[in-house]
Each structure stands twice: as structure tokens, then as C-alpha cells.
Amino acid sequence: MSAPCVETDDAVCRCAYGYFQDEASGSCRECRVCEVGFGLMFPCKDSQDTVCEECPEGTFSSEANFVDPCLPCTTCEDNEVLVRECTPVADAECRGLHPRWTTHAPSLGASESPEPATREPLSTEGVASTAADTATTVMGSSQPVVTHGTSDNLIPVYCSILAAVVVGLVAYIAFKRWNSCKQNKQGANNRPVNQTPSPEGEKLHSDSGISVDSQSLHDQQPPGQGTQGPAPKADGSLYSALPASKQEEVEKLLGSSAEDTWRQLAGELGxxxxxxxxxxxxxxxxxxxxxxxxxxxxxxxxxxxxALRRVQRGDIADSLASESTATSPV
Known part of the structure; x- marks a missing residue:
């Protein structure tokens, strides 16, 4: 009933679900059912019966009813293989290229080939998937067929690449540290090598481990500088014997240097x-x-x-040399 009976109008009735009203007789008739291979074009309602159409290419209808249109066929993915073509009455069937696991039926005799059955994991893709999709018979081989996924084969490759990267990184860090240590050692060794006195000169040794080549000191004085006086001979005179004014002058010259010359001098003095x-x-x-x-x-x-000449302060050394020459006994 679509409208109740009131004082001015009679009740209005309509056909139940699955029926339509025949205009000729006014009675309700059962809706037409679209057979397999046909789909719904216009639904059954009111005074109109079901209108069906034959499923065109690329669609199918595997069930007879009056509510479902033709459904589109399933398209296999890149990692699947087509097992059965799509027809107007059945959907296409696809199977994965690399099943997760494979089971084998036991051999029934020497003349019969074993029939290993490959089981695939359940999939929600496809409307008309059936239980037959989970088992496939492989004929013509007497050996067990075991297949693995592509991801299983790539795992060792990824592990090898990662291990190579880690080893290369460790080797690079070790090489850089070794090279840095080597350069530091060479820098430390260059100073004693450059300061090795000539075997032809006279060497003076002190308790601090400093070796002085008096011959080299004489050679470092260029000719024509008689106004500054020659370098003093290795007579063993002590620094404390210098006048206090001269010592103060040396201290001022070292302290007024833009660089920390006194630190370099301290290193040379041991x-x-x-x-x-x-x-x-x-x-x-x-x-x-x-x-x-x-x-x-x-x-x-x-x-x-x-030591002053080794730290490139020959000016202070020349000043001391002239003072020492002036004060030394003749």
C-alpha cells in the first residue's frame, strides 16, 4: 500500500518487491529474470518489467537475477598470469607468477607422473573468485617444484650491498685517521731533521738536549755586517751574565711580537x-x-x-751577538 484509505480517497496499492503491475490486467506479475550472460538495463518497478541486455565484450554475468547489471571483467596484474579468458557468462581467472608455497600429491605408480599442486594465498581481488583458483596441477615433471617470491631472491642482494657500504665506510674512516696520524708524525719529525747540525761544525750539547752548531752560526752571518759584530764563539758564557738592561731588552722584543714568539722559543729551549x-x-x-x-x-x-734563529728572530740574536762581542774579553 502506497497510500491509506481516507474519507475522500480510496487506498492506493502497489505491487510487492519482485513484481510489477501489468497495465492491461491491472494485476501484479513477477519481474523478468535476466539469464546468465545477460545483465540489467532497466529495473523492474511500478508498471515496468525488467529490461535485460546481452553482456557486451569486457563484461560478464554469471548469475541469473533481475537486479545486477553486467559486471566488468577482471584484469590480471603485472605479477599475475591469465588462466582463463573472460566470457559473457564467466569472469577471467588470474594466478600469481610466484606462489608462496607449493604442495605435491603423492606418486600413485611408476607409470604415473606426480601431480604437485600449487597453493596460493587468498586474495580479495575479483568478484567471481572460487576455491579452484587456489590449486594448480603441474604435469610433466617427476621432481618437486618449489618456487620463491622475487622479494626472497633480492634479500641476499640487499644484504650484500649494505655490508659492502659499511665495510667501505669503515675502511675510509680508518684510512683518513691513518693518513692524519702519518702527516702529524712527519711534521714532528721534520723539525729535528731540519735542525740537525752539520757534521763539520762544532756541536755544543746541554742538559736540555739542544744541540747547537757553532759553525752554522758563523755561516749564517753574511759578510759586510761588521757594524753588528760577529756571533760569539762557543765559550760557554751564560745568559745570566748579560747585563740586566740587555736581558730586559730581549724580554721586551719577545713580548712585543705580534705572534707568540716566546712560546716558540720555549719549545726550542726544551x-x-x-x-x-x-x-x-x-x-x-x-x-x-x-x-x-x-x-x-x-x-x-x-x-x-x-733557538732565536730557529724561530726566525735573527734580529734579537744579532742584537745579543753584538752585545756579547762588546762585553767579551779580548
Missing amino acids: YKEDLIDSFTREESPARALLAHWASRESATLDALLA
């Missing part, structure tokens, strides 16, 4: 870094260094002159 750092806390680091060094028995003027 001081370690920790002791050199302690001088920086003094008001005049250069004065503290020379005062501490003058207390040693090896604090000779020749050793100081050689």
Missing part, C-alpha cells in the same frame, strides 16, 4: 706544553720564561742565539 701554559699566567710571559731558563746550567748564550 719546555713542555704544560709548563709553557704556566708562563701565560704571569704578567710578562717572556720574562718568566727567560728567568726560569736562566736558572739552568745549560742556559748558555750560544743556546739562546741558536
